[in-house]
Amino acid sequence: MTSSTHWTTVCKQTDLVLDSGICALVNEIQVALFCLPSQDAVFAIANTDPFSQANVLSRGLVGSLGEDLVVASPVYKQHFCLRSGRCFEDESQSISSWPARIENGNVEILI
Amino acid sequence: MSKTKLVVAGNGMVGHQFLQSIADSGQLEQFEITVFCEETRLAYDRVHLSAYFSGSSAEDLAMGDAEMYRNWGLNVLTGEKVSAIDRDNKSVTTDKGTELAYDKLVLATGSFPFVPPVPGHDRQQCLVYRTIDDLDAIAAVAEKSKVGVVVGGGLLGLEAAKALTDLGLETHVVEFAPRLMAVQLDDGGGAMLRHKIEELGVKVHTEKNTQLIDDGENHFHKMNFADGEVLETDLILFSAGIRPRDELARQCDLETGERGGIVINNQCQTSDPDIYAIGECALWNKQIFGLVAPGNQMAKVAVTHLIEGSGSFTGADMSTKLKLMGVDVASIGDAHGRTPGSRNYTFIDEQTEVYKKLVVSEDNKLLLGAILVGDAEEYGTLLQYMLNGIHLPEFPDSLILPNRGDDQQTGLGVAALPETAQVCSCHDVTKGDVRAAIDGGCCTIGDVKGATKAATGCGGCAALVTDLVNHELEELGIEVNRDICEHFPHTRQDLYNLIRVEGIRSFSELLAKHGQGHGCEICRPAVGNILASCWNDYILTESNVSLQDTNDTFMANMQKDGTYSIVPRVPGGEITPDKLIALGQVAKKYNLYTKITGGQRVDLFGARLEQLPPIWQELIDSGFETGHAYGKSLRTVKSCVGSTWCRFGVDDSAGLAIELEDRYKGLRAPHKIKFAVSGCTRECAEAQSKDIGVIATENGWNLYVCGNGGMKPRHGDLFATDLDKDTLIRYIDCILMFYIKTADRLQRTSVWMDNLEGGLDYLQQVIINDSLSLNDELAEQMKQVIESYQCEWKTTLQSPEALKRFRHFVNSETSDDNIVFVEERQQIRPARLDEKAELIAQPIKMVS
Numbered sequence: 027m028t029s030s031t032h033w034t035t036v037c038k039q040t041d042l043v044l045d046s047g048i049c050a051l052v053n054e055i056q057v058a059l060f061c062l063p064s065q066d067a068v069f070a071i072a073n074t075d076p077f078s079q080a081n082v083l084s085r086g087l088v089g090s091l092g093e094d095l096v097v098a099s100p101v102y103k104q105h106f107c108l109r110s111g112r113c114f115e116d117e118s119q120s121i122s123s124w125p126a127r128i129e130n131g132n133v134e135i136l137i
Numbered sequence: 138m139s140k141t142k143l144v145v146a147g148n149g150m151v152g153h154q155f156l157q158s159i160a161d162s163g164q165l166e167q168f169e170i171t172v173f174c175e176e177t178r179l180a181y182d183r184v185h186l187s188a189y190f191s192g193s194s195a196e197d198l199a200m201g202d203a204e205m206y207r208n209w210g211l212n213v214l215t216g217e218k219v220s221a222i223d224r225d226n227k228s229v230t231t232d233k234g235t236e237l238a239y240d241k242l243v244l245a246t247g248s249f250p251f252v253p254p255v256p257g258h259d260r261q262q263c264l265v266y267r268t269i270d271d272l273d274a275i276a277a278v279a280e281k282s283k284v285g286v287v288v289g290g291g292l293l294g295l296e297a298a299k300a301l302t303d304l305g306l307e308t309h310v311v312e313f314a315p316r317l318m319a320v321q322l323d324d325g326g327g328a329m330l331r332h333k334i335e336e337l338g339v340k341v342h343t344e345k346n347t348q349l350i351d352d353g354e355n356h357f358h359k360m361n362f363a364d365g366e367v368l369e370t371d372l373i374l375f376s377a378g379i380r381p382r383d384e385l386a387r388q389c390d391l392e393t394g395e396r397g398g399i400v401i402n403n404q405c406q407t408s409d410p411d412i413y414a415i416g417e418c419a420l421w422n423k424q425i426f427g428l429v430a431p432g433n434q435m436a437k438v439a440v441t442h443l444i445e446g447s448g449s450f451t452g453a454d455m456s457t458k459l460k461l462m463g464v465d466v467a468s469i470g471d472a473h474g475r476t477p478g479s480r481n482y483t484f485i486d487e488q489t490e491v492y493k494k495l496v497v498s499e500d501n502k503l504l505l506g507a508i509l510v511g512d513a514e515e516y517g518t519l520l521q522y523m524l525n526g527i528h529l530p531e532f533p534d535s536l537i538l539p540n541r542g543d544d545q546q547t548g549l550g551v552a553a554l555p556e557t558a559q560v561c562s563c564h565d566v567t568k569g570d571v572r573a574a575i576d577g578g579c580c581t582i583g584d585v586k587g588a589t590k591a592a593t594g595c596g597g598c599a600a601l602v603t604d605l606v607n608h609e610l611e612e613l614g615i616e617v618n619r620d621i622c623e624h625f626p627h628t629r630q631d632l633y634n635l636i637r638v639e640g641i642r643s644f645s646e647l648l649a650k651h652g653q654g655h656g657c658e659i660c661r662p663a664v665g666n667i668l669a670s671c672w673n674d675y676i677l678t679e680s681n682v683s684l685q686d687t688n689d690t691f692m693a694n695m696q697k698d699g700t701y702s703i704v705p706r707v708p709g710g711e712i713t714p715d716k717l718i719a720l721g722q723v724a725k726k727y728n729l730y731t732k733i734t735g736g737q738r739v740d741l742f743g744a745r746l747e748q749l750p751p752i753w754q755e756l757i758d759s760g761f762e763t764g765h766a767y768g769k770s771l772r773t774v775k776s777c778v779g780s781t782w783c784r785f786g787v788d789d790s791a792g793l794a795i796e797l798e799d800r801y802k803g804l805r806a807p808h809k810i811k812f813a814v815s816g817c818t819r820e821c822a823e824a825q826s827k828d829i830g831v832i833a834t835e836n837g838w839n840l841y842v843c844g845n846g847g848m849k850p851r852h853g854d855l856f857a858t859d860l861d862k863d864t865l866i867r868y869i870d871c872i873l874m875f876y877i878k879t880a881d882r883l884q885r886t887s888v889w890m891d892n893l894e895g896g897l898d899y900l901q902q903v904i905i906n907d908s909l910s911l912n913d914e915l916a917e918q919m920k921q922v923i924e925s926y927q928c929e930w931k932t933t934l935q936s937p938e939a940l941k942r943f944r945h946f947v948n949s950e951t952s953d954d955n956i957v958f959v960e961e962r963q964q965i966r967p968a969r970l971d972e973k974a975e976l977i978a979q980p981i982k983m984v985s
Contacts (some may be wrong), residue, residue: 037947045655045683046690048942051949059947064655074955079970080699081945081953085687089657092623098658100687100695 033127033134042068042133047084047097049073052137058084059126059133060097060108069108070126070135075099076119083121140169143443144229144239146219146385148172151416151432152245153180153200158440160209167444170211171237175218178269179203184429187296189272190303192839192858194818198269222389224409241411241443244386244399245436248379248417248427253288257350262357263373266297275374279304282371284356286310288347290317294376295461298339301374302462309340309368311360313377316343321457321468325483326508329492333464333511342368379427381418394420403449405439413439426453430562437565454524454562458509458516465513470523471496471506479505482534486511493537495519502528509537517560517601525558551605560605561598566591568605575609582606583891592896603894621882622659625652629807629882633667642672643680662686663882666769669805670877671918673925675932677939688767691943692929693749698967700956701749702742703729704766705756706802709776709794709814710737719759727752730964735846736773736811738764743965745952747944753930762802763930769883770805771812774798775823779816779833788833790816793862797831800866803926804919806873807880807889811845825853828886829869834858838865842872842900843886851887854897857905867916871904874915 036050042061050057056073073081078101086097091114096105105114111123125136145152156172159165174180179201189198206213214235221230228238250265252258262278265271266287279285285301287294290312301308310317316327317334331341346363353359353369360368381398392400392408398420405413405421416432417425426432431453441448458467474481478499485492491511497504504522509515515536522529522536530536554560556569566589574588582603586592592599619628625647627635632647641647644664648656656664665684669676676685688694693701705720720739724731730742744752753763766772776794780786794814804810813824814831824830830841836859844853857868880889893899902908933939945953957973958965968976 041941041947043682043942044679048947049945051946051951056946056953062655078697078699079955080697081955082687082695082699085690085695087658087661087686088655088683089661090624090655091657095655096657101697101699103658 031136033129033136035129035132035134036070037133039128039131039133045088047086047088049081049084050133052135055137056081057124057135057137058097059135060084060088062088062095062108065095068126068128068133069095070124070137071097071106071108071111072121072123074121075101075104076113076121077102077104141167141443142238142240143168143170143243144219144237144241145170145172145243145245146229147245147247147382147416147418148174148176148180148201148213148215149245149247149416150180150183150200150429151247151436152243154433155243155245155415155436155440156201156206156209156211158437159444162440162444164444165209170209172206172211172213173217173219173231174201174213174215176268176270177216179206179213179215181269183267186266186269186272187300187303188855189269190276190300192834192855195269197855219385222385222412224389224412227411239411241413243439244407244412244414244418245416246382246385246418248381248425250375251378251380252375253347253377255347255350257358258375260350260358260373262371263350263375265375266293266300272300275300275372276304278372279306282306282357284309284370285372285374286358286360286368286370287374287376289376289378290314290341290343291320291376291378292318292457292459292461293379295334297374297376298334299462301372302337302339306372307340308338309342309370310334311345311347311368312341312343313346314343317341318466318468321472322466322508322510323473323494325485325494326466326468326492326510329485329490329510330461330464330466333490334462337462337464339462379417379425381420381425383418386414386418394423398425401435401450403438403451404442405435405450406442413443415439421450422452424452426455428453428455428457430565431455434565454520456520456523456562458513465509465511467507467509467513467516469507469509469516469519470504472508474506476505482537484534484537486539495533495537497529497533501533504529504533507537517598520562521554521558521560521601525555527553551601551608554605560601561589561591564590564593571602571605572609575606575613579606580610580615581892582894583888586891599895619881621663622657624648624654624656624660627651629663629667630879632664633671633878636664636667636671642668642674644668644684645680658686659882662689662769665689666805666807669770670922673803673805673922675927676929677933677936679938682939682942691746691749692753692763692767692933693744694767696742696967698956699746699953700742700967701744701746702740702766703744703749703752703756704734704738704740704764705761706764706798707738707773708798708802709774709791711776711791711795716760719756719761723752723755723759726755728958728965730966734766734773737775738766738773740766743958743967745945745956747952750934750940750943754934757928757931757934762928765803768805769808770803771798771801771810774801774812774814775827776814777816777821779814783816785819786816786833787835788816788838790814790822790831790833793831793838794822797829797866797869800923801869801873803929804873804922806877808883808885810873810886826850827853829853829872831865837861840865840868842897843890845885845887847885849887854890856897856901867912868904870919871912871915872900874919875900875903875911878915 047060057070058073060069073083086100088097095108111121113119181198217231217233219229220232230236250267285306286309287298288311290310298310349361356369357371383393383399386399399414401414401419407414415435438448438450456469474496479496482495494508496506507519554568558568570589574585579585592602661684724741732740734740774794774797776791779790810828812829813822813827815822815824816833826844826846830853832839838860839858840856841853842856957968959968
């Protein structure tokens with residue numbers, strides 16, 4: 027993380043879909059945002075599925091794999107960690123992730 | 138090395154098995170094979186011949202297949218038979234004058250029906266029952282007949298009698314012996330069988346010796362018996378046993394038996410070692426084997442001997458179990474107690490009409506034979522006792538006495554069976570074979586059936602094979618964990634029942650009560666699917682939306698580049714020109730790639746996420762509904778045009794298809810479901826490859842179930858015949874709901890049925906006989922689903938909250954710049970990566 031990163035407002039909290047994902051465009055980067063009410067938390071990872079090169083991870087199903095919170099790619103079903111972007115099936119295909127939070131009804135990510 | 142010239146005379150069931158065995162051995166290359174088939178049809182299933190009159194077609198019965206034979210590199214000549222063998226020059230001549238040299242010759246010429254030389258036996262309308270041509274002749278005569286007589290009350294004779302009753306004739310069976318099935322049954326068993334068959338309307342005449350057949354007064358024939366009685370009839374069917382077709386052997390001086398049959402040794406070689414004989418034409422140890430299983434064994438022995446020089450035929454067990462006109466009959470081993478010192482146990486229940494007899498050794502330790510009439514459930518167990526010499530329990534009669542629920546285990550534990558015990562006689566599968574399949578990774582009864590073919594023939598061994606598989610898995614310490622995933626310690630079926638019984642309507646409620654964690658891409662869609670099957674709520678309600686796969690979420694099918702394809706419903710494949718134009722206009726306006734599907738619909742590809750709602754608004758305005766191509770649900774009901782237009786159609790298949798599609802549209806199930814309806818037996822709609830297939834007959838509709846195309850194609854099984862429409866729909870309602878209730882996640886109907894203990898028979902019991910008293914409930918559940926149908930797209934377009942997700946970026950109106958199309962054959966297709974690099978001036982920023 028470089029010193030130039032800062033919290034950027036992406037969308038409203040009401041834009042989020044519970045237990046599911048949406049996609050936002052931040053500095054020309056496609057970011058997938060997931061909202062898990064049971065964790066009272068928002069997560070941000072890259073939207074591009076490295077296996078299909080399609081920008082679709084926000085449309086995957088969220089869930090848990092053991093202790094880890096994950097999203098499954100809707101294309102070929104690989105799992106990515108919502109916190110770290112780690113790919114469980116092939117670590118070399120892990121993706122970016124960004125800290126995310128809700129402030130004053132807005133969703134912000136540190137990017 | 139030059140190829141061995143192999144000539145095969147005969148293409149019946151055993152001749153076919155011989156060719157199949159060579160193909161299975163992978164040694165087709167070794168041979169140059171020529172097959173002569175006297176009939177114009179290639180090999181077909183003679184055992185189930187009577188099914189020809191209860192709905193099966195010649196194609197259903199077919200075993201040999203011209204294309205398959207061609208792929209095997211065989212030269213097959215139909216309608217041509219070997220008429221002479223020149224052993225000195227090792228060549229054969231045919232009835233068409235073909236002359237052909239052989240290195241090895243196989244005689245699989247079968248048998249012919251014996252017709253007693255009674256005066257008048259060669260009159261018109263006196264027929265035999267062996268080939269499909271015979272059946273066609275019988276059907277033709279039956280059309281102008283009222284009464285039919287079968288001469289011969291043996292196994293085949295009773296099969297023939299069933300055929301005549303199916304043709305609607307008043308049917309008589311005339312038997313020379315004092316009882317029916319004299320070879321297999323004793324007096325008690327024969328009497329019980331007679332009683333049951335007479336109840337079904339067949340008149341049985343035993344101890345009747347026909348002396349003359351001449352003109353009748355009221356019917357075509359009059360049969361005159363030795364005791365002075367007469368019987369008038371229009372049709373006579375001789376089924377008085379078989380005689381081996383050994384004329385070729387006689388002509389070239391091969392050794393034959395006194396009463397016919399080509400003598401063979403343990404390797405199935407005749408007296409000329411270059412000539413083999415197999416099946417009903419062969420005489421082994423002074424015996425002719427008139428059953429298909431021993432014939433198949435001979436075929437396999439002959440192949441092994443040809444290729445490896447080893448293998449031997451050591452006789453065959455003639456035990457049989459069959460259903461005659463719906464009556465279970467079985468005969469095992471020494472059924473008549475001919476072994477010196479043998480003793481019997483007999484159980485007769487005149488109330489439910491069951492007869493059972495055990496023949497045991499003098500010391501009461503071994504089972505020698507058995508007869509079962511009316512209830513043959515113990516057949517598998519008893520056969521294993523007999524074949525493997527397993528010691529009987531202290532009180533052998535417990536094996537046939539009814540179990541009155543006192544927890545007494547009478548069945549034979551599978552652990553007691555030796556490795557060599559044959560558990561499936563149709564496909565000669567041993568306990569060892571089943572074990573090997575499990576060692577090879579099979580974990581379910583379905584896997585084992587697929588790998589070994591066990592329990593896929595007559596199905597009589599299904600219960601035994603299931604026990605064996607479960608036992609072996611347990612032995613190996615494999616606990617078959619059928620939990621759906623780590624979040625629920627339950628199977629799909631458990632979850633279904635919990636949701637139904639407890640009236641659970643959301644994933645969070647189910648998870649809180651019965652699960653743990655957050656769910657995953659396995660359990661979320663599965664639960665979403667079950668909730669839809671049970672309650673049929675809108676799939677994108679706030680609590681349902683996080684359960685749906687992307688296809689269900691956006692009600693379209695995601696393609697490799699993240700775009701979607703759209704398939705509106707076109708019930709039965711019938712579409713008006715206006716609607717077709719509307720589809721074309723939408724496709725043109727949004728520049729969608731357009732393709733006709735296999736299910737008689739139109740698929741529109743390349744729609745971006747944000748384009749789906751406006752496209753659907755236009756489609757709905759044009760009268761379309763969603764097609765559920767994205768769901769685990771009813772897809773299409775394919776049809777032909779049927780009797781409305783077709784010269785051959787016998788009923789309105791398109792009309793029925795539309796009715797069925799409208800009835801079941803939106804029904805969600807463990808996997809996708811496809812239907813088809815054909816208007817006649819030409820079967821243009823390919824209904825037999827569908828989960829539910831319906832074919833019109835002169836008398837109603839035939840229902841086929843559990844077929845599928847795809848990775849492992851499977852023909853549907855004939856479930857019921859000549860149904861009226863109400864019964865048909867009731868059966869389909871119950872079958873589908875029973876499938877939804879009991880199948881595993883993502884289990885197609887074919888695998889589901891294979892895994893039901895008892896398979897098709899069991900399913901028929903449940904649905905047709907309502908053996909679980911479940912049908913009213915199933916039908917009511919289906920009614921609820923049908924009544925709560927909604928077009929999901931219509932609902933979605935009226936819901937601003939649901940539409941919120943139909944945009945690529947939550948914070949920008951721009952589109953995903955990674956979606957790029959190029960043109961091919963006048964339509965769009967997704968650009969490949971190399972094409973994209975060239976097409977996009979500004980390199981796309983992709984962060985992974």
